[in-house]
Amino acid sequence: MIHPLPLADSPPPTDDRQHLLDWSPEMLVDWLAEQGQRSFRGKQIWHWIFRQRVTEFSAMSDLPAGLREALETQFVIYRGTVSREENSPDGTEKLLIRLADGGEIECVLLRDGVRRSICVSSQVGCAMGCVFCASGLDGVDRNLTRGEILEQMLRLQGHLPATERLSHIVMMGMGEPLANLDRVLGALDVARSPAGLGISPRRITISTVGLPVAIDRLAKHQVPFNLAVSLHAPNEALRSRLVPINRKVGLAPVMEAADRYFAASGRRLTFEYVLLGDLNDTPACARQLAGLMRGRPVLVNVIPYNPVAGLPYQTPSAARIAEFRAILEGAGVNVQFRQRKGSEIDAACGQLRRNRQAAG
Ligand code: SAH
Numbered sequence: 001m002i003h004p005l006p007l008a009d010s011p012p013p014t015d016d017r018q019h020l021l022d023w024s025p026e027m028l029v030d031w032l033a034e035q036g037q038r039s040f041r042g043k044q045i046w047h048w049i050f051r052q053r054v055t056e057f058s059a060m061s062d063l064p065a066g067l068r069e070a071l072e073t074q075f076v077i078y079r080g081t082v083s084r085e086e087n088s089p090d091g092t093e094k095l096l097i098r099l100a101d102g103g104e105i106e107c108v109l110l111r112d113g114v115r116r117s118i119c120v121s122s123q124v125g126c127a128m129g130c131v132f133c134a135s136g137l138d139g140v141d142r143n144l145t146r147g148e149i150l151e152q153m154l155r156l157q158g159h160l161p162a163t164e165r166l167s168h169i170v171m172m173g174m175g176e177p178l179a180n181l182d183r184v185l186g187a188l189d190v191a192r193s194p195a196g197l198g199i200s201p202r203r204i205t206i207s208t209v210g211l212p213v214a215i216d217r218l219a220k221h222q223v224p225f226n227l228a229v230s231l232h233a234p235n236e237a238l239r240s241r242l243v244p245i246n247r248k249v250g251l252a253p254v255m256e257a258a259d260r261y262f263a264a265s266g267r268r269l270t271f272e273y274v275l276l277g278d279l280n281d282t283p284a285c286a287r288q289l290a291g292l293m294r295g296r297p298v299l300v301n302v303i304p305y306n307p308v309a310g311l312p313y314q315t316p317s318a319a320r321i322a323e324f325r326a327i328l329e330g331a332g333v334n335v336q337f338r339q340r341k342g343s344e345i346d347a348a349c350g351q352l353r354r355n356r357q358a359a360g
Contacts, residue, residue: 021147123175149187178214212257224265234288277314290331
């Protein structure tokens with residue numbers, strides 16, 4: 001059952017104030033110095049935004065009134081607006097955010113036991129072209145800024161009661177995070193920082209279609225995040241069909257880059273595998289996948305296809321899924337089969353935006 005809420009928020013800002021979340025703490029301190037303010041004010045401002053969840057400068061009660069006014073004149077905290085909210089009875093909440101230039105992105109809050117996970121977008125649209133995915137059907141419009149990535153996290157945090165905190169972040173919303181790596185890392189470094197959201201990097205996962213050069217760059221980042229590679233096929237021909245970017249990249253280079261990431265980070269790798277009926281769900285595929293995973297320290301996350309309106313793919317039958325699972329487990333692969341939470345509110349990436357576009 002879907003529980004659409006009324007359209008929320010005021011229209012996007014039409015002014016040209018800066019998005020404060022695009023600014024680094026150092027930039028803010030420089031600006032504060034220009035205003036004749038001490039640097040500790042910067043820490044106070046971030047604390048209000050990330051920990052006290054304040055969305056207006058006027059609420060920052062321990063700042064001098066003149067500084068609050070100067071901030072108000074120069075900056076906005078949120079630059080987009082929530083154009084739609086949906087929640088489902090399992091506690092999943094999804095936001096469609098309309099950006100200042102009219103682009104739309106999605107982000108999701110998932111509640112699972114004590115976990116409070118969020119799924120965040122990195123681009124408007126996606127250029128990778130995975131044939132079963134709603135996000136890339138119209139290609140990519142642009143990269144998100146660091147502030148637009150952080151704004152998603154803050155807005156979702158704002159949906160939690162004050163007694164609860166975000167525990168996990170996955171970069172699994174719209175877009176290819178490794179195609180916008182600098183801004184994604186800029187946002188995630190704030191998310192993990194104690195002065196930001198304070199989420200351990202062990203609880204932050206970047207999901208990628210598998211871009212080897214960018215994976216190597218990520219491996220050099222000072223703090224290792226978890227890496228998930230969207231594999232979806234155990235051989236070259238099938239992967240090139242389902243994940244078209246594979247024609248340029250190739251399966252072996254993706255696996256080798258993933259191995260190098262493990263060697264550099266020590267973090268167990270995750271491979272995602274969306275099961276598409278009669279395409280990549282056969283016993284032969286399961287055996288080939290088990291062979292590819294042999295000797296690698298991995299978790300294989302198998303996700304039954306979540307139907308996208310207008311696309312011809314099928315969710316496999318329960319019997320097919322069980323057989324696929326039995327073969328992998330029989331081969332000793334560390335595997336997780338998960339039904340996507342929130343599927344009833346189109347919580348698979350790109351679907352809410354798509355349905356809204358279709359509805360005009
Ligand atoms: N571009 C990145 C992250 C975004 S997609 C990546 O490819 O990993 C996040 C995950 O959702 C990917 O594994 C993707 O393949 C999967 N996904 C996309 N559309 C889906 C659908 N209709 N059903 C199930 N999973 C889907």
